[in-house]
Amino acid sequence: MAVSAVIFDWGGTLTPWHDIELGEMWRRICAAHLDPDRVEEVAKALLDAEDELWRRGRDEHRSATLDEVFALAGVEPTEAMLATQFEVWTPHTFTDPAAPGVLRELRERGIKVGVLSNTMWSRDWHERIFARDGVLDLLDGAVYSSEIPWTKPHAEAFRAAMAAVGVDDPSACVYVGDRPYDDIHGAKSAGLRGVLVPNSRVPAWDTVTPDAVIKSLDELLHHVDRWSSGA
Structure with missing residues (x-):
């Protein structure tokens, strides 16, 4: 089956992996706007809220938004x-x-080229980033979990991404991501091929085998050409 669409994860895939301490990020944000004696309290409340919503996404595959974090x-x-x-x-x-x-x-x-990201951020924020980096016009469609009820690995998230790029046959689609469970297990369970961009910080998921493993994005084209040629 020729490849009709390649859909990418965002963080850790289209953007290189960064180790980030979320508590410190919230402290920096709060410190810029709150009285010093409130910074730790509010930053912890925001971190706890974000952790809970990520837990919900991981365990229940239900999406969340930044508005929900603050609320x-x-x-x-x-x-x-x-x-x-x-x-x-x-x-x-x-x-x-x-x-x-x-x-x-x-x-x-x-x-076709698409994006499917588990994110609490708005479409506007992501499009600002893609426009800044000169890739927004290279995307045929994008789905952000903040706009749909599900997170990866739910099959409906992958179907939404396929619909966004106008492809309805999962066997003609490739998903590229850095998370063996959310990305590779999710994609393959929905009928897509899965390409893993591994990093040492993301938990393994030994019950799924990627269709390909790449160390850098430019290695992807070899596999896409191979699959499109029937190899």
């Missing part, structure tokens, strides 16, 4: 606070330098 923490964010959050995260959002070339090569082959 669960009992915090009313200002526009300035949200702007600081985006700014604090910015160094960790830059697209892999290999990505633009790979996305262009896929599209030159007539292959």
Whole structure:
């Protein structure tokens, strides 16, 4: 079956993996806008809320939004606070330098390019990042879990991503991600091929075997060409 679409995870895949201490990120955001004696308390409430919503996504495959994080923490964010959050995260959002070339090569082959990300951020934030890095126009469709009821590995999340790029046959789709459970298990369970970009920080999932393992995004084209040729 020729490859009709390649859909990418975002964090750790289209962006290189970064080790991030979420509590410190929240402290930096709060410190810019709150009285010093409130920073630790509010930052902990936000961290606890985010951890709980990520747990829900992991265990129940139910999505969440940034608004839910703030609501669960009992915090009313200002526009300035949200702007600081985006700014604090910015160094960790830059697209892999290999990505633009790979996305262009896929599209030159007539292959649709998409994104499916487990994220609490809005579409606007992601599109600002992709536009900044010159790849927004290289995407045929994108699905962010903040906009749908499910998170990966739920099959409906993958079906939504396929619909976003206009492909309805999962066997003609490839999903590329860094998480063996969410990404590879989820994709293969939904009938897609799964390509793993491994890193040492993501938990293993030994019950699934990727269709390919790549160390860098530019290795992907070899496998896509191989599958499209029937090899």
